[in-house]
Amino acid sequence: MSGYLMGIDVGTQSAKVVIFQTDGKVLCSAQQPLRALAIPQPNRAEHPDDDLWTSVQQACRAAMLRFHQLGGQPHQLLAAGLCVIRCCRVLMRADGELAWPVINWMDVRLNQPYQHETAYGDVRWITTTSGYITHRLTGETRDTSANYIGCWPMDDVHQDWDNAQMTACNLRREQLFDVVRPGDVLGQVTSAAAKANGLPQGLPIVATAHDKAVEALGAGALADDEALISLGTYIGAMVHGDETPRSSDHFWPFQAALPQRFLYECMGVRRGMWTISWFRDQFGAAAVQDAQDRGIDIESLLSAEASRVPAGSDGLITLHDWAAPAHASWRKGAIIGFDGRHTRAHLFRSLLEGIVFTMKNHLDPMMQALERPLAQLVISGGGANSDLFMQLFADIFGVPARRNAMRSSAAIGCAISAGIAVGVWQQYADAVAALVQPGETFMPNAAHHAHYQQLNQQVYQQLHAALDPLLQRLSPLA
Incomplete structure (x- = not known):
């Protein structure tokens, strides 16, 4: 048709x-x-x-x-x-x-x-x-x-x-x-x-379904060993499941956009991409003229600068709790490790690295609870336009990260559902094949992955235990 x-x-x-x-x-x-x-x-x-x-x-x-x-x-x-x-x-x-x-x-x-x-x-x-x-x-x-x-x-x-x-x-x-x-x-x-x-x-x-489920369909992230990372104001990670929902401390089952299927989703990052916009708007004024002189937008300039910063941002670590979770309303975001080397490029890269660390520490336990290997990430949303962000996902997770030709996966998922409803396609697989056009795949850098593993295990995963007592005492004073 x-x-x-x-x-x-x-x-x-x-x-x-x-x-x-x-x-x-x-x-x-x-x-x-x-x-x-x-x-x-x-x-x-x-x-x-x-x-x-x-x-x-x-x-x-x-x-x-x-x-x-x-x-x-x-x-x-x-x-x-x-x-x-x-x-x-x-x-x-x-x-x-x-x-x-x-x-x-x-x-x-x-x-x-x-x-x-x-x-x-x-x-x-x-x-x-x-x-x-x-x-x-x-x-x-x-x-x-x-x-x-x-x-x-x-x-x-x-x-x-x-x-x-x-x-x-x-x-x-x-x-x-x-x-x-x-x-x-x-x-x-x-x-x-x-x-x-x-x-x-x-x-x-x-x-259709809820927005993240529609993104998962529109991104073509349908294989058991393939997870979608949705880069939005709320950054989520999810995989498709079978007809019977499972529950765990590490994920929640939701109805998928596919009939009689479920979507498993772990915790994400509240105000995730908002943090990037916040940095651009609050601290990017000095870079506007540089971006105009080069004929590029400010996000591209910041990404280019941050790409020249070493993996790990020379020890600058960002903890993404800009919007506190319901169970710990006193939590705040934190940026630690400043010294004289650090520039706006370091801070921008650290913000991106903090997002990826957070998502890895939520997604890995979900995949382990599901007893599935993680073979590939599919990255959706405007943040997938950034080569640096894509490479960080590959390096920190240690698996290939793919983006599609069209980053707006939810719109594709909507069109797939619409086409199935009126008989354009009889099978969802045919609709996905027609509308989802794969783009570039970023392969992990082994040396960077090893460094990020150390940072994550020795520092990032310890931050809440170290900072929570202080933030609880700070909350009534703030």
Whole structure:
């Protein structure tokens, strides 16, 4: 079946819309940044106004404008797969409008069951971000079963609501949307949504899963010995599992974007790529002119400088706890080992190395618990554009690290789900073969790997034990 498929991928920092030809080529795309999160008080984080829906509208309109300019006709757009950031909570009124700004995954309220606050007003529906955007697009009160993570009464095995969990989650069935499985059609674009977004009226909107699961599908990370590292505001690592979920102290099972499959995910890095943006924005001003003089962006300049720094950043170590975990709210980030040799390049490289060390120390125990070898990493997200970052993953893990030609794996995963739903492909393997185009593979440097192993075992893995007592005493003083 010839035509076009759309992926709608809404993350913490932007909404991206990509239109693919069914032969796998990208026809056009558009991206709309989200506004900065509102922090009304400590440990709370909300998306201002109706920012998620506004960004989707703007990205869809821009992509459709380009689609028409390139000769695309509305009837040629076969379906759109929808993926929106996970672990958020949306409170809606009966008329479909927000009763309260979307509560982001970094908000402490999401660590516990829903508690109604008087300020919320009249709340009719409690749903996820994917449920909310689905309703905006289709008018349906339906959602993917695979985006209910945390304090939700979801039976992941049967992919439906579990009435026995309702009381513990402080929810009633009538407050919740109906759910469908990944790959099912959620509904069709309404006339009102078509006017707001520029999408064809009647376009099927297809359910995917939570954002990391959709990335894993779109990255082609399907083999048992292959793990995906997703470089986003939250950096996660995951592998696909079989039909029966397993549990462990080292990972959690979630519904995958593949039907009747599970995704195993270990702990990651909260505010992971945010840390890189923070460094650029806070300390990159002096490098702006240098970057302009060379005709490159500031990230490329910083990466080039950091590539000339020795492995291990001459003893500069960064501990990534910029957003503390729920079980240790007093933790803070730390950078130790400064001396007179260190420059901005050392600090930038140390930030990257700290991310990779953290991910290795979470991913290795998961693979051991699953009794699987780790043969290859697949790196997804904008950070995969950095040759330095890619090489660090290979060197610190000691295995090849691959990036795909298109770094936005979630958009590909959306298009795969959409294509399966409308019959473009019968098998997921065929869809992956058509849309996932492998890029470069970075091989580990044996000498660097040996040095990083020593740093990790002798220093990095000991940091929490050494710093936690001090940070606990610092917390009330800060």
